[in-house]
Amino acid sequence: MMTDVVESSGSLTRPEPGRPGPEAAGPVDARAGDAKPEARTGTAxxxxxxxxxxxxxxxxxxxxxxxxxxxxxxRLSQEVGATRMASGGTRLVLAREREILERFRAALGADGTQLALLLLRAGRGPL
Incomplete structure (x- = not known):
């Protein structure tokens, strides 16, 4: 399985095919079977x-x-959508989505908007 890795620069990378990811690097204490503390925490x-x-x-x-x-x-959002559509309603209620986007934007700024978009997509699927 390929794992996304966030480098210390903050950018997201993927290991090259056939090459081990960073989790394979670093000193290992054979007795504990785990990386040395400084390799895991960044400090000795x-x-x-x-x-x-x-x-x-x-x-x-x-x-x-x-x-x-x-x-x-x-799950709850999917249930709302299924219930609404089964009763002849619309697939989406855009006013509700705008409400959610605004709530997250007000609390978290631009990142909140992105988070809300991901939450909405998880509940209703892509548009």
Missing amino acids: EPTAAARIVEIRERIDEIDRALIELWQERA
């Missing part, structure tokens, strides 16, 4: 490395919750 300082690990654990929890909520929202 133990207190900072431990704090980074703690923060990342919380980020992973948030990511799991976001994924669950994303999937639930998509």
Whole structure:
């Protein structure tokens, strides 16, 4: 399976076919079977490395919750659309989509608009 990788520059890359991705690089502690702490955290300082690990654990929890909520929202949105169409309604309610776009834009700026567009697409499919 090919994995997208975000480089330290912030740009998204994909490993070249036949070449291992960054997860294959870096020193490995054979006893732990995992990369050395500095390879995982970007620092060899133990207190900072431990704090980074703690923060990342919380980020992973948030990511799991976001994924669950994303999937639930998509299911509910699909149910709304199916119910609306089964009753003779329209496939889309553009006023509702504009409401959602504006809510996310107001809270998160331009990135919020992009996020809202992705959420809407997940629930109704591409236009």
